[in-house]
Amino acid sequence: MRSCTMREHENVDLELLLQSLVDYAIFMLDSGGHVLSWNSGAQRIKGYTAGQIIGRHFSVFYPADDVVSGKPGRGLEIAVAEGRFEDEGWRVREDGTRFWANVVITALRDGDGRLRGFGKVTRDLSERRNVERALDERGRLLAHLVRAQEAERRRIAWDVHDDTIQSMVAVGMRLQLLASTLPAEHADAVTRLNDTVNAAVGRLRNLAFYLHPPGLDSGGLVETLSGYLEQVASGAGLAYDLVPDLDEEPPPEAAITVFRICQEALTNVRKHARASSVRVRLASADHGVHVKVADDGVGFADPGDASARREHFGLIEMRERAEISGGWWQLHSRPGEGSTVEFWVPAVRPGLR
Incomplete structure (x- = not known):
């Protein structure tokens, strides 16, 4: 009996390999584009048996x-001229x-x-394309939700500023006038x-500013956050530092999400941290925006402990956003060492995922 040569062994091993790659359709064409060989992956993906397809022109796909x-x-x-050709598109x-395919054609010489x-x-x-389309749809729904939320916040802020505050200012003016005409004891x-009334007006102005800070519609993320940070920090006697390292302005829904989480984090610093500075x-990073809001305040005994969170519903809101x-x-904190709110949100425009 004749023993197998090394080349025959290599041919057998190559054939076994090609037939085992069921996730890839791997086959050969002659110089005119007719199918010469067919592996099991090609049959699984394209549906043809070897007997059905060998000898036919590959344009049938x-x-x-x-x-x-x-x-x-x-x-x-293109494969002849450049050595290879790669494409993505519909195949039959x-x-x-139809199915969405990645195709590589290599010229053999x-x-x-x-x-x-x-x-x-x-x-x-x-499957990958369906996932990408689903992500695009999710992105569109998220953008719609963010825009709807911001429109409602803007409407409430305008109502508070143009109606409620103005009415209370008028009441305050009448009270001043009345006080000037009354005996001292009254x-x-x-x-x-x-x-x-004046204190309530001040709180309402702060509420309107919180709901819709100036520049949120027209300014970029860094500009809007800088203005808000200056307003909050100066009012609370905080030293502050904003370090922007963005390659580009994120899409509007991502910018608003980042701003709102930072806004809540800064509110917690102002109300609870007893800090002297915030950064x-x-x-x-990773096709998104990575953010850290760090203070030098009192910190938490255990940020994950429900008793430490007490009524900090803002923490839940930040995580959910x-x-x-x-x-x-995430929230990182130790007693006496301050707290750091850290988060990342994707910033990929629909259609580019």
Whole structure:
């Protein structure tokens, strides 16, 4: 019995390898584009058996409009000229259904440089494309939700500023006028009432500013956050530092999400941290925005402990905003060492995922 040569062993091993790669359609074409070989992955992805497809022109895998436009032939021409051709697009299975494919065509030449045919590898990317389309749809829904929320905040802020505050200012003016006409024993009570109205007006102005800070519609993320940080820090006697390291302005929904989480984090610093300084750092990372809001305040005994959180519903709101956008959120803190709110949100425009 004749023993197998090394070359025969290599051929057997190569055939075993090709037939085992069921996730890839790997086959050869002659120089005219006709199918010469067929592996199990090609049968699984395209639906043809070897007996059905060998000898047929590979244009059968393309939609009719691509065939009419000459796309299959152009792919071979580019492969001949450049050595390889890569493409993504619709391809057609044996049963007529379409799938989204990545295709690589490689020109095969012998030792003298003569074209002997082509090697073709096809991957079915339908699942990946469906996921990407779902992410795009999720992104559009998120953008719609963020815009709707901001429109409602803007409407409430305008109502508070143009209606409620103006009415209370008018009441305060009438109280001042009334106090000036009353005896001292009654004027003092009216004056105290006027002071209460003025304090309420101040709180309402802060609420309107919180709901819709100036510049949120027209300014960029860094500009808007800088203005808000200056307003909050100066009012609370905080030293502050904003460190922007962004490659580009994030999409509007991402910018608003970042701003709102920072806004809540700064509110917690002002109300609870008893800090003397706060630093906000923005950085582009992993196709998103990575943010740290760090203070030098009293910190938490255990940020994960519900008793330490007490009524800090803002922490839950920050986490939910980040996670709804497809990102993450964390709180780092130790007693006497301050706290750091850290989060990341994606900043990829729809269609580029």
